[in-house]
Amino acid sequence: MSARGKTLYVEHLTVSFDGFKALNELTLQIEPGELRCVIGPNGAGKTTMMDVITGKTRPDSGTVRFGPDLNLLSLSEPEIAQAGIGRKFQKPTVFEQLTVFENLELALAGDKSFLKTLLARRTGAQQKKIDEVLEIIDLTAQQRMPSRILSHGQKQWLEIGMLLMQDPALLLVDEPVAGMTPQEIERTAALLQSLEGEHSVVVVEHDMDFVRSIAKRVTVLHEGHVIAEGDMNQVQSDPRVIEVYLGG
Amino acid sequence: MPPRQYTLWISARKDTGSAWFLGALAVVAIVMPILNLAVPASSALHVSTYGLTLVGKYLCYAVLALAVDLIWGYCGILSLGHAAFFSLGAYAMGMYLMRQIGPRGVYGDPILPDFMVFLNWKSLPWFWYGFNHFWFALFMIVLVPGSLALAFGWFAFRSRVTGVYFSIITQALTYALMLAFFRNDMGFGGNNGFTDFKDILGFDLHSDRVHLVLLVITAGVLAASYLVCRMIVSSRAGRVIRAIRDAESRTRFLGYRVESYKLWVFVFSAVLAGIAGALYVPQIGIINPSEFAPINSIETVIWVAVGGRGTLYGAAAGALLVNYAKTYFTSAFPEIWNYALGALFVLVTLFLPRGIIGLVSGRVKKQTKTERLRIPAESPEPSEE
Numbered sequence: 001m002s003a004r005g006k007t008l009y010v011e012h013l014t015v016s017f018d019g020f021k022a023l024n025e026l027t028l029q030i031e032p033g034e035l036r037c038v039i040g041p042n043g044a045g046k047t048t049m050m051d052v053i054t055g056k057t058r059p060d061s062g063t064v065r066f067g068p069d070l071n072l073l074s075l076s077e078p079e080i081a082q083a084g085i086g087r088k089f090q091k092p093t094v095f096e097q098l099t100v101f102e103n104l105e106l107a108l109a110g111d112k113s114f115l116k117t118l119l120a121r122r123t124g125a126q127q128k129k130i131d132e133v134l135e136i137i138d139l140t141a142q143q144r145m146p147s148r149i150l151s152h153g154q155k156q157w158l159e160i161g162m163l164l165m166q167d168p169a170l171l172l173v174d175e176p177v178a179g180m181t182p183q184e185i186e187r188t189a190a191l192l193q194s195l196e197g198e199h200s201v202v203v204v205e206h207d208m209d210f211v212r213s214i215a216k217r218v219t220v221l222h223e224g225h226v227i228a229e230g231d232m233n234q235v236q237s238d239p240r241v242i243e244v245y246l247g248g
Numbered sequence: 249m250p251p252r253q254y255t256l257w258i259s260a261r262k263d264t265g266s267a268w269f270l271g272a273l274a275v276v277a278i279v280m281p282i283l284n285l286a287v288p289a290s291s292a293l294h295v296s297t298y299g300l301t302l303v304g305k306y307l308c309y310a311v312l313a314l315a316v317d318l319i320w321g322y323c324g325i326l327s328l329g330h331a332a333f334f335s336l337g338a339y340a341m342g343m344y345l346m347r348q349i350g351p352r353g354v355y356g357d358p359i360l361p362d363f364m365v366f367l368n369w370k371s372l373p374w375f376w377y378g379f380n381h382f383w384f385a386l387f388m389i390v391l392v393p394g395s396l397a398l399a400f401g402w403f404a405f406r407s408r409v410t411g412v413y414f415s416i417i418t419q420a421l422t423y424a425l426m427l428a429f430f431r432n433d434m435g436f437g438g439n440n441g442f443t444d445f446k447d448i449l450g451f452d453l454h455s456d457r458v459h460l461v462l463l464v465i466t467a468g469v470l471a472a473s474y475l476v477c478r479m480i481v482s483s484r485a486g487r488v489i490r491a492i493r494d495a496e497s498r499t500r501f502l503g504y505r506v507e508s509y510k511l512w513v514f515v516f517s518a519v520l521a522g523i524a525g526a527l528y529v530p531q532i533g534i535i536n537p538s539e540f541a542p543i544n545s546i547e548t549v550i551w552v553a554v555g556g557r558g559t560l561y562g563a564a565a566g567a568l569l570v571n572y573a574k575t576y577f578t579s580a581f582p583e584i585w586n587y588a589l590g591a592l593f594v595l596v597t598l599f600l601p602r603g604i605i606g607l608v609s610g611r612v613k614k615q616t617k618t619e620r621l622r623i624p625a626e627s628p629e630p631s632e633e
Binding site for chain 2: 081082
């Protein structure tokens with residue numbers, strides 16, 4: 001499962017829905033271990049980009065490769081997940097009827113065929129991994145609770161924890177701080193920053209303060225393609241960005 | 249503290265529902281024969297052969313309810329076609345029983361069943377070969393419903409047919425099979441189906457003792473089915489299945505092949521339904537195409553909803569309870585049964601989403617829930633503020 005050190009190449013990606021181009025010749029490259037923020041106004045194509053990378057949406061043209069030779073467009077969603085790409089949804093999506101512990105257990109990396117999981121018994125190493133992640137997302141005390149009773153912020157962390165269980169090379173995180181309190185935002189920022197280096201992380205976010213607090217490199221999308229890329233200061237002073245987004 | 253792991257053994261302390269259910273089943277399997285054999289027919293406690301057959305039928309329905317609960321209650325797929333799998337299993341057993349009649353039929357043909365002689369058929373159709381062997385019939389009881397479910401499910405799940413669309417096409421499936429089996433030239437006795445069975449494995453099907461043994465076997469099969477279903481739902485695969493029910497695309501993005509999980513559960517569930525049908529036929533003594541009727545599948549879903557979907561013993565208890573009520577009402581007030589059943593379904597859906605089991609275990613559950621919630625409060629929680 002060592003997918004580490006792979007670069008994500010998104011090249012000339014175009015997706016249209018009924019004539020509307022959600023993505024228009026989008027080209028993007030995420031280096032191994034990089035923490036990248038992707039911003040842009042509503043409808044800029046941020047979520048569509050994630051949908052294409054994770055196999056949910058098929059593009060009209062363009063390529064998505066993970067590492068030099070893995071073509072993601074030929075894989076199904078579970079295959080892409082197994083290849084080391086994890087995704088957090090915009091709306092926190094956890095298994096509400098299962099406990100926090102069970103949620104993390106299901107996210108464990110490994111063989112996920114029916115017969116294997118039917119006979120699966122938890123190993124010591126797996127238990128340790130779950131304990132570690134519980135520690136990271138600060139839900140150790142809640143591990144036996146059904147996840148439906150967690151707060152909104154805790155659900156977001158649980159979902160990030162589920163991504164960590166998969167031990168992915170690349171995490172795609174869609175609006176992680178939407179609806180969080182300032183304290184929760186601060187802790188989420190610290191959590192995402194701690195992943196940098198070990199995992200590549202792509203964060204899509206609207207909250208500018210949050211982006212400013214975590215981002216080294218920022219990509220600005222507008223109408224389905226990249227209009228600026230660089231550090232926060234460069235991006236903020238780019239006249240096109242000011243026109244379509246920040247100044248608008 | 250690791251959460252529960254699956255185990256075949258029931259710990260009465262941890263799993264009271266299972267312990268009660270299996271205990272009650274054991275009591276039925278022991279007490280019914282005693283009441284039938286040892287209590288004189290004049291006594292009020294005597295259970296007639298008719299009574300035995302009735303209980304045997306309920307137990308078959310309980311196996312069917314387990315099958316439906318597994319796919320609907322746990323995996324969230326509302327199949328309205330399980331009567332088809334039940335009937336196919338029943339027909340496979342019926343074909344064996346027909347061949348056992350041999351020359352004792354009305355027309356006395358040593359090979360051909362009566363209906364074929366009546367239709368002027370000269371030889372046995374190829375798909376009847378082998379059904380003179382019991383082992384072959386057993387094999388087909390599993391194979392036929394299983395492979396139909398495999399083929400049907402493969403196409404449906406691969407095309408991501410879900411929700412109400414899936415329910416509708418399963419209704420269409422069972423309806424189409426019903427029409428097909430009604431046709432005389434299908435070779436399954438048409439309208440009349442199979443009946444007038446003589447014996448099974450050489451044992452006379454008209455004898456009380458044989459009915460007793462069939463009842464005990466059915467109770468055993470129900471217990472075994474229960475344990476296997478319980479093993480599945482309490483395994484990690486069982487948690488994946490519930491995860492699919494609650495957040496399908498999340499499960500997919502975690503790397504699970506959702507379609508393949510659905511297919512496994514659907515096929516297993518169909519096989520279980522087929523086994524239920526096969527146990528049903530020798531006890532009831534007849535199988536005809538009306539068993540495929542769409543309403544039968546819907547009734548099964550009602551048993552599960554009334555008992556409590558998502559709890560295996562709830563589904564089984566619902567089957568026993570609703571069918572007991574049906575037997576009573578259809579003889580006491582035959583004209584109102586369908587209304588009563590419909591009203592029951594509406595009331596349960598509106599007021600008892602967890603069924604009767606939810607009502608019974610409500611108080612206990614509430615208590616354990618607060619206990620669970622208390623744990624983190626006792627161990628100091630890292631403050632978020």
